[in-house]
Amino acid sequence: MYELFKNLGKWLTSGASWSGSDGIAHRLAEHLQYSLLATLIAAAIGLPLGLLIGHTGRGAFVAINLASFGRALPTVGLVVLVFLAGGLSMLPVYVALVALAVPAIVTNTYAGMTAVDPDVKDAARGQGMRGHQVLFQVELPLALPLIMTGLRLALIQVVATATIAAYVSFGGLGRYVFDGLAQRDLVQVLGGAVLVAVVAVVLDLALSGLQRFLFRHRTA
Amino acid sequence: MIQFDAVHKRFPNGTTAVHDLSLEMPEGGVTVLVGSSGCGKTTTLRMINRMIEPTSGTIRVGGKDVTRQDAAELRRSIGYVIQQSGLFPHRTVLDNVATVPLLLGWNRKKARARAAELLETVGLAADAGKRYPHQLSGGQQQRVGVARALAADPPVLLMDEPFGAVDPVVRTQLQDELLRLQKELSKTIVFVTHDVDEAVRLGDQIAIFRTGGHLVQCATPAELLARPADDFVAGFLGAERGLKLLSLKTLADVPQGPAPEGGTWTLVLDERRRPRHWASKETELPVRPLRDTDSLLSALDESLASPTGLVARVDADGVLTGVSSRDDIHEHAGRAHTEARVAA
Numbered sequence: 001m002y003e004l005f006k007n008l009g010k011w012l013t014s015g016a017s018w019s020g021s022d023g024i025a026h027r028l029a030e031h032l033q034y035s036l037l038a039t040l041i042a043a044a045i046g047l048p049l050g051l052l053i054g055h056t057g058r059g060a061f062v063a064i065n066l067a068s069f070g071r072a073l074p075t076v077g078l079v080v081l082v083f084l085a086g087g088l089s090m091l092p093v094y095v096a097l098v099a100l101a102v103p104a105i106v107t108n109t110y111a112g113m114t115a116v117d118p119d120v121k122d123a124a125r126g127q128g129m130r131g132h133q134v135l136f137q138v139e140l141p142l143a144l145p146l147i148m149t150g151l152r153l154a155l156i157q158v159v160a161t162a163t164i165a166a167y168v169s170f171g172g173l174g175r176y177v178f179d180g181l182a183q184r185d186l187v188q189v190l191g192g193a194v195l196v197a198v199v200a201v202v203l204d205l206a207l208s209g210l211q212r213f214l215f216r217h218r219t220a
Numbered sequence: 221m222i223q224f225d226a227v228h229k230r231f232p233n234g235t236t237a238v239h240d241l242s243l244e245m246p247e248g249g250v251t252v253l254v255g256s257s258g259c260g261k262t263t264t265l266r267m268i269n270r271m272i273e274p275t276s277g278t279i280r281v282g283g284k285d286v287t288r289q290d291a292a293e294l295r296r297s298i299g300y301v302i303q304q305s306g307l308f309p310h311r312t313v314l315d316n317v318a319t320v321p322l323l324l325g326w327n328r329k330k331a332r333a334r335a336a337e338l339l340e341t342v343g344l345a346a347d348a349g350k351r352y353p354h355q356l357s358g359g360q361q362q363r364v365g366v367a368r369a370l371a372a373d374p375p376v377l378l379m380d381e382p383f384g385a386v387d388p389v390v391r392t393q394l395q396d397e398l399l400r401l402q403k404e405l406s407k408t409i410v411f412v413t414h415d416v417d418e419a420v421r422l423g424d425q426i427a428i429f430r431t432g433g434h435l436v437q438c439a440t441p442a443e444l445l446a447r448p449a450d451d452f453v454a455g456f457l458g459a460e461r462g463l464k465l466l467s468l469k470t471l472a473d474v475p476q477g478p479a480p481e482g483g484t485w486t487l488v489l490d491e492r493r494r495p496r497h498w499a500s501k502e503t504e505l506p507v508r509p510l511r512d513t514d515s516l517l518s519a520l521d522e523s524l525a526s527p528t529g530l531v532a533r534v535d536a537d538g539v540l541t542g543v544s545s546r547d548d549i550h551e552h553a554g555r556a557h558t559e560a561r562v563a564a
Contacts, residue, residue, distance in 0.1 A: 217352055
């Protein structure tokens with residue numbers, strides 16, 4: 001056991017494992033690229049949907065059911081399904097990651113919108129704001145803390161799950177996990193897992209710190 | 221002027237909120253809508269700026285049918301104050317007040333300058349503008365709400381129980397402030413409350429509603445208190461409506477004479493002839509000097525509290541002008557009552 005951790009430490013700190021096209025730096029960049037792109041696409045779908053449902057109050061069941069759908073979704077199954085239907089490309093990976101991220105974004109955006117004080121919305125309308133002005137000048141800014149929480153949760157989930165890119169032969173930190181498993185190289189498997197966990201935790205801390213800074217004037 | 225003509229409001233669930241309402245709210249005057257909850261007073265108010273659409277009938281503001289105007293533009297031309305202030309928590313106080321000017325397309329600098337001016341008008345310190353609403357007290361938030369409603373200088377102001385959520389002391393201050401503002405600005409104000417005393421204090425005209433959206437009586441406070449239309453109105457105004465009537469009359473007409481000397485009690489003055497207290501050989505009692513603008517009700521109250529039954533009268537600087545006797549005050553109170561009840 002001690003030996004294993006010593007080797008893990010060596011692997012993580014040696015210059016050789018960080019450089020090159022299958023080095024940690026490159027794999028990390030790939031991993032972040034997959035994660036950020038998938039989360040951006042999910043945001044482009046989930047934000048307007050959540051805002052629309054929250055602003056109009058129509059289709060609330062969509063927002064609520066999406067949450068449980070998201071929890072029940074078998075990510076690897078989805079990758080395989082799209083892979084079988086569409087062939088080998090990054091598409092199955094992005095479909096799966098986006099499907100994973102959208103529910104968290106929609107439900108949190110919706111929750112943020114419904115948490116806006118009805119008196120404040122009433123006052124906004126009463127001062128003569130039009131629908132889109134109420135949405136962009138009042139509801140959206142007030143829902144922003146929860147919207148950002150949704151984006152953060154989505155990104156963390158996606159980072160943790162983006163290892164599946166390697167499952168269908170692409171890069172990212174999942175490479176170490178799947179290659180390590182194939183080569184019975186436990187150090188590599190563990191190294192990949194630790195890196196993914198560290199990236200997820202660091203992003204989570206950085207983003208919640210940013211949130212606290214941005215919304216320091218707010219009280220609940 | 222705001223005119224309601226046969227206005228009816230039925231909600232989709234079948235309840236009638238306002239029943240066949242015809243009512244005029246005079247220009248430059250305060251019309252108070254009172255009644256218990258669910259009587260349609262708030263619905264009536266909210267139909268004026270189309271926050272609620274009437275089922276039938278017409279509402280005119282300044283002669284123009286409100287339903288024929290763009291709702292958002294209409295609302296920008298009407299000030300709107302609600303109970304919980306409804307301030308935008310993510311904007312500074314100054315930007316809250318600048319809301320309507322900005323919606324009207326003013327540039328930011330001009331809008332903020334106007335907002336700063338209004339904060340002063342409603343009695344807030346200039347540095348309050350930089351704060352966020354949650355950093356203010358409830359009373360200050362309501363002042364900001366009033367400032368926001370006044371920002372674009374609208375001729376009409378709608379106030380929906382604006383002082384309902386603040387404590388009685390602050391409430392009285394805010395009422396005084398509103399009366400002072402109204403003297404300067406002469407807005408057409410529609411004010412909703414369930415507090416009869418507030419209605420009597422603020423209203424030039426009071427409209428009393430009964431559950432089901434029926435307007436029962438619309439009259440000046442004095443007329444309402446002296447001659448309630450029916451038992452419902454009388455009951456709503458309460459058992460002390462005679463005393464409330466006296467709160468509307470001043471003691472200017474009550475005769476006054478020189479302060480007596482040599483009795484058991486003497487009125488002690490300071491070096492500038494301002495009353496300090498009543499003094500006997502053994503003890504002192506406080507005095508509450510009254511001005512001509514104070515009400516007959518406070519005079520009656522003071523005449524009961526005063527050990528001599530005499531009320532000290534002072535001028536605007538607090539200098540003694542004379543005293544009035546309990547009998548004179550009582551007689552005037554009685555006469556005021558009779559006049560109000562006999563007047564056509």
